[in-house]
Amino acid sequence: xxxxxxxxxxxxxxxxxxxxxxxxxxxxxxxxxxxxxxxxxxxxxxxxxxxxxxxxxxxxxxxxxxxxxxxxxxxxxxxxxxxxxxxxxxxxxxxxxxxxxxxxxxxxxxxxxxxxxxxxxxxxxxxxxxxxxxxxxxxxxxxxxxxxxxxxxxxxxxxxxxxxxxxxxxxxxxxxxxxxxxxxxxxxxxxxxxxxxxxxxxxxxxxxxxxxxxxxxxxxxxxxxxxxxxxxxxxxxxxxx
Amino acid sequence: xxxxxxxxxxxxxxxxxxxxxxxxxxxxxxxxxxxxxxxxxxxxxxxxxxxxxxxxxxxxxxxxxxxxxxxxxxxxxxxxxxxxxxxxxxxxxxxxxxxxxxxxxxxxxxxxxxxxxxxxxxxxxxxxxxxxxxxxxxxxxxxxxxxxxxxxxxxxxxxxxxxxxxxxxxxxxxxxxxxxxxxxxxxxxxxxxxxxxxxxxxxxxxxxxxxxxxxxxxxxxxxxxxxxxxxxxxxxxxxxx
DNA sequence: CGCATGTTTGATAAACCTCAAGACCGGTGG
DNA sequence: CCACCGGTCTTGAGGTTTATCAAACATGCG
Numbered sequence: 001x002x003x004x005x006x007x008x009x010x011x012x013x014x015x016x017x018x019x020x021x022x023x024x025x026x027x028x029x030x031x032x033x034x035x036x037x038x039x040x041x042x043x044x045x046x047x048x049x050x051x052x053x054x055x056x057x058x059x060x061x062x063x064x065x066x067x068x069x070x071x072x073x074x075x076x077x078x079x080x081x082x083x084x085x086x087x088x089x090x091x092x093x094x095x096x097x098x099x100x101x102x103x104x105x106x107x108x109x110x111x112x113x114x115x116x117x118x119x120x121x122x123x124x125x126x127x128x129x130x131x132x133x134x135x136x137x138x139x140x141x142x143x144x145x146x147x148x149x150x151x152x153x154x155x156x157x158x159x160x161x162x163x164x165x166x167x168x169x170x171x172x173x174x175x176x177x178x179x180x181x182x183x184x185x186x187x188x189x190x191x192x193x194x195x196x197x198x199x200x201x202x203x204x205x206x207x208x209x210x211x212x213x214x215x216x217x218x219x220x221x222x223x224x225x226x227x228x229x230x231x232x233x234x235x236x237x238x239x240x241x
Numbered sequence: 242x243x244x245x246x247x248x249x250x251x252x253x254x255x256x257x258x259x260x261x262x263x264x265x266x267x268x269x270x271x272x273x274x275x276x277x278x279x280x281x282x283x284x285x286x287x288x289x290x291x292x293x294x295x296x297x298x299x300x301x302x303x304x305x306x307x308x309x310x311x312x313x314x315x316x317x318x319x320x321x322x323x324x325x326x327x328x329x330x331x332x333x334x335x336x337x338x339x340x341x342x343x344x345x346x347x348x349x350x351x352x353x354x355x356x357x358x359x360x361x362x363x364x365x366x367x368x369x370x371x372x373x374x375x376x377x378x379x380x381x382x383x384x385x386x387x388x389x390x391x392x393x394x395x396x397x398x399x400x401x402x403x404x405x406x407x408x409x410x411x412x413x414x415x416x417x418x419x420x421x422x423x424x425x426x427x428x429x430x431x432x433x434x435x436x437x438x439x440x441x442x443x444x445x446x447x448x449x450x451x452x453x454x455x456x457x458x459x460x461x462x463x464x465x466x467x468x469x470x471x472x473x474x475x476x477x478x479x480x481x482x
Numbered sequence: 483c484g485c486a487t488g489t490t491t492g493a494t495a496a497a498c499c500t501c502a503a504g505a506c507c508g509g510t511g512g
Numbered sequence: 513c514c515a516c517c518g519g520t521c522t523t524g525a526g527g528t529t530t531a532t533c534a535a536a537c538a539t540g541c542g
Binding site for chain 1: 264283299303304307308309311324325326328332333355358362365366367368371373376377378379380382383384385396399422424425426427443466470471472
Binding site for chain 2: 519520522523541
């Protein structure tokens with residue numbers, strides 16, 4: 001529950017008392033092996049998932065083996081409004097690494113938040129954040145060069161990671177191969193590799209097997225035209241009724 | 242209210258009685274000239290907008306004059322979850338054509354839907370649809386060729402238009418210049434023009450000053466890998482509590 | 483060590499962009 | 513009614529970015 005609670009508290013002034021009904025709500029945990037499907041295309045979504053450990057991803061597959069990764073879910077992420085209205089999934093959700101999920105029943109979850117306005121507020125925030133991330137992804141792949149996309153994406157991952165674990169580090173764990181980056185950013189693996197190499201040569205970042213080190217954050221932010229304020233709007237909570 | 246109600250009824254089995262509180266809710270109408278800013282970047286969002294006539298658009302601007310249009314709002318569209326939690330806008334909203342909006346106060350709107358679960362359900366559906374549109378936009382610009390993007394986008398506009406006016410036509414009004422298409426699809430105006438020309442030559446579409454005619458829908462759908470079922474999930478309503 | 487998986491590098495090709503000029507079109511004023 | 517004007521669309525030529533293919537190189541693991 002840890003990182004998830006930390007994240008909600010980051011958005012909303014919510015106390016343990018408010019969270020109690022959620023904690024009391026029945027749930028189960030399930031582990032998925034890397035590559036395993038969590039929610040298949042067109043499957044009715046009636047469960048709420050929360051990532052406890054690992055990364056999952058949303059993606060759509062085109063012919064010619066093309067894949068577009070819509071976004072990644074990091075620990076603390078992953079709650080889906082669609083589950084609350086019982087829609088069918090318009091994309092696939094897959095474990096990007098070995099992943100541990102906490103799973104609630106959508107119907108029961110809905111009952112809880114309908115009667116706990118502070119909690120509802122918190123989940124609206126999560127949904128707002130999710131939309132912001134989608135919009136940012138559109139800007140990235142629509143109008144940015146390869147290097148800009150990568151810089152921007154690294155900074156976003158860093159920001160999300162730091163929120164989830166309440167830290168301030170400059171290291172961005174990247175537990176997936178570069179091919180995943182490619183499919184997220186609409187580029188080829190080869191070009192990702194070349195761009196990373198040039199960014200390393202320029203002293204912007206360092207890479208290792210486990211992730212990326214931000215060396216020159218200012219330069220990276222300039223390259224990425226990254227404005228964290230736009231990614232993480234101030235928590236302004238509408239008081240519960 | 243027309244097209245907006247029609248749209249909600251398309252998603253949710255909602256009667257006039259359910260809609261009554263919304264209709265009774267105080268609101269105003271406002272007209273924006275083409276190009277006028279409706280919501281500025283970083284402005285607190287405390288109002289709910291509904292497009293009565295015209296198109297508006299969400300966009301982000303980068304340096305070098307680059308613009309990425311995130312999506313268009315057509316008549317009947319445009320409700321923003323962000324307004325309900327009082328977040329600041331992370332993008333600009335602009336009138337793409339002369340536009341008439343119906344505007345509610347976010348706080349009052351929230352009170353209404355918190356006490357009308359069927360109505361809340363309907364708005365969740367609208368939000369789910371919005372997210373679906375964002376995801377589709379990501380797939381388009383991330384992994385599709387220029388012609389595929391255009392084909393896909395035309396079909397989506399056509400679908401949305403048909404839902405809003407409960408029609409089945411093959412004509413897609415396009416009240417904005419091709420430069421807008423370019424900024425939405427992450428392409429240059431020149432390449433948009435060339436691609437449209439080649440699609441006309443191939444007998445897929447016809448163009449006129451006012452819009453695009455779908456000539457060979459099947460071929461267009463194949464080119465676009467377009468699956469309407471993924472764009473418009475079946476309305477499965479969770480019964481109001 | 484040998485294998486599978488992932489990354490880097492090189493060479494070539496395709497897609498798309500930019501710049502620039504010309505054509506079209508709708509509206510406006512004479 | 514015509515001429516002109518601004519905005520938009522089209523076409524051409526040449527350049528840049530990115531993709532593709534293929535091979536070499538690393539790395540982790542049994």
